Amino acid sequence: MRTFDTVVIGGGPAGLAAATAAHENGAKTLLVEREARLGGILKQCIHDGFGLVRFQEKLSGPEYAERFIDAFHAAGIPAMTLTFVTRIVPAHNGGFHVTLVSRDGVETVETKTLVLSTGCRERTAKQVSIHGTRPSGVFTAGTAQHLTNLLGELPTRKCVILGSGDIGLIMARRLTLEGAKVLGVYEAKPTPSGLTRNIHQCLHDYDIPLYLSHTVTRVFGDDRLTAVEIAEVDDKMQPLPGTEQIVECDALILSVGLIPENELAESLGVEIDPKTKGPLCNGQLMTSVDGVFSCGNALHVNDLVDYVSESGECAGKNAALYAGKKRREIPINASKMLSYIVPQRLDLDADNRETVLYFRSRDIQNGCTLKMLVNGEAVFTKKYPFLRPPEMERLTIDFSKYPLDAASKVEFDIEVKAK
């Protein structure tokens, strides 16, 4: 049986960064990728805007990915592509047996640590309670993007987009450039889900209307989609009877949210955070199962790939350095003002407690302060001119600066100035 120090599952931006970091920190590393080419979803994200934080450049998805792929190959790290993980089981020595299926057959490898960089999947029409017939022409934005950008096929001539997530906005522009008519982007929430700049450069630049507090309730068409029913929604996002209108189109494209893919993690008994749908991790991005690390969009849905790479590096490095030391963890709590914070735990015995935290505000806030409370007392504050849920925030805190013990209660809260 081949043995490794670290096996990284998923060769997208998180996995590439993790594998490279693990290798640089001395681990004998293997990267496993399901598809034929490395790069993950970035292969089809041909638009620009990647790498602004990391490289101060406006790169396209493939350019960003290939910088990491080049570095990965230059380091001589082995990668198995077109290879699928069917099973991971704990080994007797504390490591893991990973069973891989590829054209070469079935192979089980042993590894001391695992990095799960399995990305996320898109929510589907049925998960947002769209009813009616089952015609062709209902696509998630990612599927429409795959067809358009990788296969060079036009999935629609005249469409409606549901959801103002970034992929939906990007696809609105992309399809318009390729000659399709985007009748409108409909969003059930009263505020857009995607980045403000994408509302402007993808919709406003191309005169594509955005309808907030609207949703698609039904689709029509026995063969190809012929129309959709759109309704206004109330503040609980439930359709308001009597507001229905029929919009004729040939496709419905959905950008209604992403769900971290953690089926492998769950098979190992990794504890999942109901808020992020990703594993509960500590500052080293180790999950509740010793030796299993998580990063990228499998950990939580990121807004920028730059942070995906960063979390990959963190997970890969710590997987390489993992020595089986016992941990002593306390929760890092998020108040109701935050939709989540990652990591969710702090290992008091970690060698390095300088921790990168990622969080999202639950609501839009202007002029507010993020506070770190220890036992109810603010020990750290940071002012923000505004916080918006679509935009993830990043900050670094060196927890070793604060006197913390197993009984300490750490919470992050957002204080809003009284009007």
Next chain:
Amino acid sequence: MSLVRINKKLHARYGGAVRAVLHDGCIVVQGHLHKWEDVVEACQTAATKYSTTHVVNDIVCDEAKEKPMRLPSLRDKVLDGRKPDVLVIGGGISGVSIARELSKWKLDILLVDKEPDLALQASGRNDGEVHPGIDLSKGSLKHHYIRKGNEMYTQVCKELDVPFQRVGQYVCFNKGYLKPLVALYCLWRKKHDGISDTKLISGEELHRAEPNFGAEFKFAISNPSSGCVCPYGLTIAYAENAVQNGAEVALNTAVVSMQVENGEIQSVETNRGTVYPKLVINAAGVFAEDIAKMANDRFFSIHPRRGTNSILDKKAGAFMHSIASIKEITRSKTHSKGGGILHTVHDNLLVGPDAVETYEKENVATRRESIEHVFAKQKKTMPRLSERDIITYFTGVRAPTFEEDFIIEHGRKTKNLIHCAGIQSPGLTTAPAVAIDIAKMAVEMLEKEKAVEPNADFSPIRHGVPVLREMSDEQRAEMIRKNPDYGIMVCRCEEVSKGEILDALRSPICVPTVDGVKKRVRPGMGRCQGGFCSPPVMQIIAEFLGVPLSEVKKSSAESAITFGRTK
């Protein structure tokens, strides 16, 4: 019930708007009503449950402006002039099982279905339960066939290589005081129907077997012989076995009219030419009445009843391992059937169906209310049940008669015709047994003209596409060594390889569409619903057919997925 009494009742309810007359041995209900639900109620008033004197609905209904039967766009002459011994109309479970039983004989069998695949109507849109037959009354055809059908499943599914599991069914009761009554009922059933495995179990036993069932259940009827099967998988398997044994299946082929002379069908007009069958078998589901009418043999009516099922993520599949239904004493009129929760052979949960009367035979659009209704009810069985676990839902339309029983008999006026009509629940369970009888009826009829020889080459064994995810690592490695395509994973949710997809395309009834492949080997059936795998599946189909990607369809010829190259 006498005609006089029927008319008295109808008069009391609808004034002079409808009346019943006896015509050709049928109770024909005539008149004019505005609402379809009134039409159904009027005909139900005139009907006697399980009677062979059928109600024929001739009421003009303002509301029911039904679209004509959807026809395939295909027009050719491929079948023109064909003279099969038997023409089976309908590629649902009834039609294909009959074709397969008939293929045990040296006969020229042609099965037609207007849809682009088999099992696209009720047979592919039900819950897949193989019923125990405990709640059926003696004297009905349903009752006559249910035990035999249920018992045949083990062997049939083994022969046809279709997954089937006798997971058992629990009918749960929350009113403890009913226990003695239900106990008596079970005893009576055992005595009369020879259902030996049915037993009454305590709430404690129930919760030990199914810990997630509602705590308020006091006792349950346990039916270990109940099982679940993949209903479209079985339909496809039956059809493939029929084809292997010489039958022909023509999809996208609709019967549009018939020429009947001297009480005999002379010819059958299809969109693919005129066929001259010796014998016609009507297994046309919701269109069975229309076919009967074409054949000059309309003596029953179908009142379509739609039902919606939800499929839940495999993670929810772990919540329970059997089939559950609740018995409520009160019955609502609109949603007469209760539905239940079922752990499928693919380890999902299936929740439903409801039952709603409709005049639209082909409207399989889902509705929000159906899901809400079903979940509200089934959460009583299992409080953990959550709409959040839904990965998809679908609606099917049942084809009951007003007598709510099957019609399995020769044409009453037309000689060379056999009806297999009014097939509704438990029609999936009874199909293997019914098919044997209908094949026998057909052979007896054909033998009047000339002797029918057994098909010496008949093989009951059909091999499905190998399922690699169920194999041991060693078996899987061996398969991949022979064919590396088995090592290329296309669908991550259901673990389907390129090799399995190509096998499906090379199977005896090739349906080279995204849905056709999905029905056979499951890419796209999982939690991402084809989000990741539909483009590669399209590529594999395009490559297999040697066509551009825009020629790959979802299902019908009109269901294009892409509109050609972006540039």
Next chain:
Amino acid sequence: MTQLICIVCPRGCTMHIEEKDGAYSVTGNACKRGERFAVSEMTAPMRTICSTVRTAFPEAPVLPVRVSADIPKDRIFDVMQEINHVVVNTRVRRGDAVIQNVLGLGVDVIATSDMLYTSEGR
């Protein structure tokens, strides 16, 4: 005064621009790039476009491309027309121009992936 959302980076600052005698004063921006963007939006708005070009290679029917520098916003669809006419039949590399000096705008249309080069087997 004009209000504008900056699209230079994901921060998306809301900026206010005041014009006085042909000179612009910008507020609300967090960095210099925002100011440059605001002035350019008022005078000659520029945009990047990304798309694909057809290739002659069946394993990669399209190749991702972008313009090497921003182009005038009102020329987007003219440049798309040019992009739509290209068929790449050599295994170009990332950064190679597939159209040089497109429409005389002084920018190239460049490949943004090595996929054609690597798929041949490196």
